[in-house]
Amino acid sequence: MSKKEKAKARLARQLEEAKRIHFQTLAPIKKKFWRDTQKNLTEEDHRNLRIKIKAKVDKSLDSQVVPRPIMSFDDPDLPASMKKYLAFLTNKYPDITRPTPVQSQCWPSILSGEDILSIAQTGSGKTLGYLLPCIPNIIAQLNIRKEGRLKKLEEQKKNPSILKKSNQGPVVLIIVPTRELAKQVESSCKPLKSKFNIHSIAIYGGVDAQEQKEILGQEHNEIIIATPGRLVDLIQRSKEVVGLLGGVSMLIFDEADRMLQLGFGDQLQKISEQIRPDRQTLMFSATFPHAMQEASTKWLKAPLKIRVKSSSANQESTAIVSKNVKQVAKVIQEKDRTEYLSKFITSIMDRELCLRNRSLILIFVNTIRSVKPLLTAMEKVASAYTKRKYKVGAIHGDMKQNERDDVISDFKSGKISILVATDILGRGIHIGGLRFVINYDFPTSLEQYIHRVGRTGRQGNKGHALTFFTQIVQNLPMAKGLIRILEECGQQVSTELRAIADSHQGTLDNIEFEKLAQLLKGEEDPFGSDEEDIMEQDDDSEFDSNDEDEYSNDEQEDDD
Numbered sequence: 001m002s003k004k005e006k007a008k009a010r011l012a013r014q015l016e017e018a019k020r021i022h023f024q025t026l027a028p029i030k031k032k033f034w035r036d037t038q039k040n041l042t043e044e045d046h047r048n049l050r051i052k053i054k055a056k057v058d059k060s061l062d063s064q065v066v067p068r069p070i071m072s073f074d075d076p077d078l079p080a081s082m083k084k085y086l087a088f089l090t091n092k093y094p095d096i097t098r099p100t101p102v103q104s105q106c107w108p109s110i111l112s113g114e115d116i117l118s119i120a121q122t123g124s125g126k127t128l129g130y131l132l133p134c135i136p137n138i139i140a141q142l143n144i145r146k147e148g149r150l151k152k153l154e155e156q157k158k159n160p161s162i163l164k165k166s167n168q169g170p171v172v173l174i175i176v177p178t179r180e181l182a183k184q185v186e187s188s189c190k191p192l193k194s195k196f197n198i199h200s201i202a203i204y205g206g207v208d209a210q211e212q213k214e215i216l217g218q219e220h221n222e223i224i225i226a227t228p229g230r231l232v233d234l235i236q237r238s239k240e241v242v243g244l245l246g247g248v249s250m251l252i253f254d255e256a257d258r259m260l261q262l263g264f265g266d267q268l269q270k271i272s273e274q275i276r277p278d279r280q281t282l283m284f285s286a287t288f289p290h291a292m293q294e295a296s297t298k299w300l301k302a303p304l305k306i307r308v309k310s311s312s313a314n315q316e317s318t319a320i321v322s323k324n325v326k327q328v329a330k331v332i333q334e335k336d337r338t339e340y341l342s343k344f345i346t347s348i349m350d351r352e353l354c355l356r357n358r359s360l361i362l363i364f365v366n367t368i369r370s371v372k373p374l375l376t377a378m379e380k381v382a383s384a385y386t387k388r389k390y391k392v393g394a395i396h397g398d399m400k401q402n403e404r405d406d407v408i409s410d411f412k413s414g415k416i417s418i419l420v421a422t423d424i425l426g427r428g429i430h431i432g433g434l435r436f437v438i439n440y441d442f443p444t445s446l447e448q449y450i451h452r453v454g455r456t457g458r459q460g461n462k463g464h465a466l467t468f469f470t471q472i473v474q475n476l477p478m479a480k481g482l483i484r485i486l487e488e489c490g491q492q493v494s495t496e497l498r499a500i501a502d503s504h505q506g507t508l509d510n511i512e513f514e515k516l517a518q519l520l521k522g523e524e525d526p527f528g529s530d531e532e533d534i535m536e537q538d539d540d541s542e543f544d545s546n547d548e549d550e551y552s553n554d555e556q557e558d559d560d
Contacts (some may be wrong), residue, residue, distance in 0.1 A: 023276045027148045027168075029249040030140040031113030031280050033079050033133070035065055041068060053101035054309045057109070060302035067108035070099055079111070079136040085195060086132075100125035102308045107133055115303040116282045117296050121322060121460030123430070124308060126284050127188050130252050134172045137280075138198055138222050141171045141249050169244030170216075170224040174252045175271060177259045178227065179204035179401065180408065180429050185225045185254065198222045205230045206401035213238055228259060228267035235274060245274040250282070253299070257285040257292050262449065265295065272299050286454065325457035327465045327486055331496035334470045337440060338374070342381045344466065345418065348436070349385050358390070359435035360411065361418045364452050366441040368396045368422060374440060375420045382418065386535055394420040423448060431455065439467040444474070446481045469497060476504045 001009070046068045050057065057066045070078065073086045099107065102124040109116055110133040120126055145168050178183050182202040189200035200223035202210050213234050216224065234241045251272065253259065259268060266361055272281075281300050285292055296303065329449045332340060345361060352358055363378070365371055375394045382390040393416035395407045404424070410416040412431055419425075423443070443449045449467070456463030469475060469482070479501040488491050 023246060026247055026276055027141075027144050028277075029278065030144065031137070031249070032111070033113075033136045033140070034108050034111035035077055036108075037077055038068065043133065044078070050105065053104050055101050055105045055307075056307045057105060058305040058307075060304070064114070064302065064304065065112075066304060067112050069101075069104040070107050071104060071430070072098060074393070078107070079137055081135045081196065082107075082132050083137060085191070088195060100129070100171060102126050102306070103129045105306050105308065105322075106130065108279075108281065109304050111136070111305060113280060115280060115300040115305060117300060117303045118284045118306045118308070119286070119288050120306075120308040121286055121454060123322065123454060126254070127185060127220060129190060130254070130282050130284065131185075134223065134250060135192065135196060137250055138171045139196065142222070157399055167445065169247040170221055172223045172250045172252065173245065173248045173271075174223065174225045174254060175228055175231070175259070175262070175268065176225060176254045177262055179206060180404070180423070180424065181255065182225045182227055183405070184429060189223055189225070192223070200225060203227070203230055203234070209237065210412065213241060213445065216241060228264040228271060228513075232267045232270050235270065245271075246276055248275045248513065250277060250280045251275055251299075253281075253283045255285065256295065257287045257289060257447070258285045258451070260289075260291040262447075265291070266311065268295070269298070286451060287419075288374060289447070322454070322457045323462075324461060325453055325463040325465050325489075327453060327467070327489060327491045329467045329469050329482055329486060329497055331469050331494060331500065334472070337468050337470070338377050340468075341438065341440065344380055344438075345378070347383065349388065349390065352516060353387055357433070358388075358414065358417045360414065360431060360433055361436040361438065362411075362425065362431070362434055362455060363418065363420045363438045363440050364425075364443070365420065365422060366399055366444060370441060371396050371420050371422065378418050378420060390417045391415060392418045392420070395424060396422045397424050421472060423452070426454070429455070430458065433461075434458075435461075435463060437463065437465045439465070442467060442469055442475045442478070446478055446485065449478075449482065450485065469500075476500065479504060 012322060024173060046066065049071065053069055053071075055069065059066060071081070073090065102118060102120040106116060106118055106126075106129040110130065118126065118129070164272040174185055176185060179202075182204045186200055186202040189198075192200065197220075199220040201215055201221045203216065203224060203226035205227060209230070212230070215221070216234065235245070253268065256268075259265075281303075283292075283296060283303075330340070341363070348361070357413075363374065365374060369424045371394050375392060378392045382392050391410075393407050393410060395404055401405070407416065407419070408429065408518075411419050414433070420440075434456045437453055439449070439452060441450055453465040453467075456465060468484075469479070479497060483493050483497060483501055
């Protein structure tokens, strides 16, 4: 080992020792807020409640107790602070009357102080699933810190040489894959400020790093929402940031599978190392690939593993994609896609002519260079439709942050009806009233297909997903996997797609098949198989541009 390497290793050991000492000086944390007063319910009763909401929970340790699911906002064992927020929520949104399945099981599990690994489809209400239990946690930690400060003041009176620390940093740290999701979660946190004086800040790229570092160091930022790249950048720039993160009592990874897929594993490890080891850690994911299994063993301690197979508001059954979404995979030639898409969108326009609200249509392409040609083609369709005005927009990673924000805002409000997008909108962004998702380019992975399609059919609303499957080399190995997804969701499969899959037997290697099996059935996941199949199937027929469908009678609703 060279002198330089020895010095580097020595410095690393010194930093680890300094971190260990710092953790020892931190105030203790409180993690348990669940008190189950319904002692008359048996384990069998609990299990029946979980079957009702189509949830499964697996323990890491035999000694662990799995709390019963919460079936009502009026549950007597919910902390008063959560009930206060729920009262505000139901008053503002009268249609919200009960917890979603993921909330039903996650709330008591998180309140019990356990680490959580939650696998649930998009649109399942997971943001409030982890955000609401943060409220009693933050209030408790702030009270503990206040007591510690008062004690320190008393000590200072006796010994003025004792240094006073003014800020102990955030209580909750939420890590998300994209700046759009960071802004969205921050928006969900805003009511906490007026109700509980709980402040939040989002940290992401595209904004001045020095400014974010200064904001991070301010007194009242109890919740930090951050993208991994920017947060690690701040950690490397400043020892002050490292010190602030040390006091985090709850670490949350939202869309953990997506972050690992994007290659953020090392950054997530770096972030995890900065936070006290006795913290509570929550991981939320839509899929459970092998990388997620490995990550969960590193960052979670004896977690409760919660799997929700049905997360829609009306309790309909679901597999990977909600059955509220009608999926069609159209085998088509590359050159024919634009013409077919133009006719399809025109047919939607015709059928909505007498409706007050227009359906929102999200069209995915794989590359930035594909955006402009398709945008131009869709603008021609919109301008040629003289019966009603339609505005077309586009969003991709090369756009400035403020431009992207404006486009998303216009799309959500309905000013833009047709949006051409790269996978920057592939997941994590909730668009209320999004009725149609179109995969103009077949996604580069089956996982990404699931997340694109998951943009629609959320919270009990109906959705439609049209996917163009062209016979280019990179698509062919995914034909069989696509069929499995469609069949799992009770969708029809065309003879053309089956023929392609049959003619390419063996091109999808065993490793990919194993990953897909985990994705679809959890064959290697720690949840195991239950003797009762709590998924139901239905027989939805294929739709095309001429279907007489019920969608035209529905009004667009805001997605909360």
